[in-house]
Amino acid sequence: MIRLGRIDHVGLRVADLDEAAARWCIQLGLMERARDEQRAFLACDDEPYCLELAAGEEPGHDHTAFELHTTCPPDDAQAHLDGLGVPHEEREGSIWLADPDGRAIQLLPNRPPEAEFGRWPQHARRSATVHLGGPRRLGHVNCLTGDIRANASFYLDVLGMRLSDWLGTAGVWFHIDSEHHVMALVDVGYAHFHHLAFDVVDIGKMRDLLDHLARHGRWVSWGPARHGIAGNIATYVRITEEPCHVELYCDMERLADDHVPRTYPDDRYSSNTWGPLPPRSYFRFDAAAIESESESWETRGRPLPPEEVEA
Structure with missing residues (x-):
């Protein structure tokens, strides 16, 4: 069997490592922990890092990393993958594999705290x-997909996540501990990494971060919203350089040990009890969608044009 302990970090490819590391630190309040010629490692608090930036020709998602649970040594995880016939390789002391959409997954061995105070609540650690x-902290990731069933089976059966809830047949959420989700998928007909999500203490902190991001030219792609599913208050900010969004969230639902997955209707209330669904640009990353969103064309009466598909 396999068991995950937590999400560890997200890896993004960037066009300019110096520029990207400074931007994520200045604009999102992260801290640079370490650097080599090809990578920069950024943290929210006192974790080793939660965001790995790697120099690359095509900016975007590189991988998502999870730490194995203390009860699951790497040999057990590899035996589980071998038993399912799932291709994987060992490198950099980790297990690497890919989901059905081709997104890279890194499985890190469990790393217990070096001292007792490492187990204390974050605010109590000097x-x-x-x-x-x-x-x-980094809380979860969300991906767009064109094959939600195959990917759901992967995260449930291959990685051992547990099912939280379905949004009709168009969205699915998974958890590994009591927090409602660490991973989510939305079926839009194609695959793309959609967002990485940072936990903030409350909506006041979210307001401060959004004011700060606005001063740096960022805009809200959707929110603030109160999700019916998971219950969290969430705001999504467009990141154009590494095409994705950043979610800032608080008040996430906690699930009981005997949680029974629910199926919500695919309606506005399930997505946002406070009001509107996201603009259609929210699910796209092409130039027309970015312009439409940054200029609020949809709410000003100009429809978003269809996405151009290369022949």
Whole structure:
């Protein structure tokens, strides 16, 4: 069997490592922990890192990393994958594989705290490096897909996540601990990494971060919204350089050990109890969608043109 302990980090490819590392730190309040010629490692608080930036020719999602649970050594995880016939390889001390959409997954061995205080709540750990301003931690990721059933089976059966809820047949959420989800999929007919999500303490902190991001030319692609599914208050900010969104969220639902997955109707209330669904640009990453969103063309009466598909 396999069991995951938590999400560890997200890896993004960037066009200019120096520019990207400075931008994520200045605009999102992250801290650079380490750097080599090809990668920069950024953190929210006192974790080793939660965002890995790697120099690459095509900016975008590179991989998502999960740490194995303390009860699941790497040999057990590899035996589980071998038993299912899932291709994987060992490198950099980790297990690497890919989901049905081709997104890379890194499985890290469990790394227990070096000292007892590492098990204490975040606010109780003394620090000489943590600074004021950023989010508390990386919480989850969300991906668009064209084959939601195959990907759902992968995250449930191959990675051992547990099912949280369905949104009709168009969306599915998975958890590995009591927090409602660590991974989600939305079926839009094609695959793309949609967002990485940072936990903030409350809506006041979210407001401060959004004010700060606005001063740096960022805009809200959707929100603030109150999700019916998962219950969290969430705001999504467009990141044009590494085409994805960043979600800032708080008040996520916690699930009981005997949680029974639910199926919500695919309606506005399930997505946002406070009001509107996201603009259609929210699910696209082409130039027309970005312009439409940044200029609020949809709400100003100009429809979003169809996405051009290369022949």
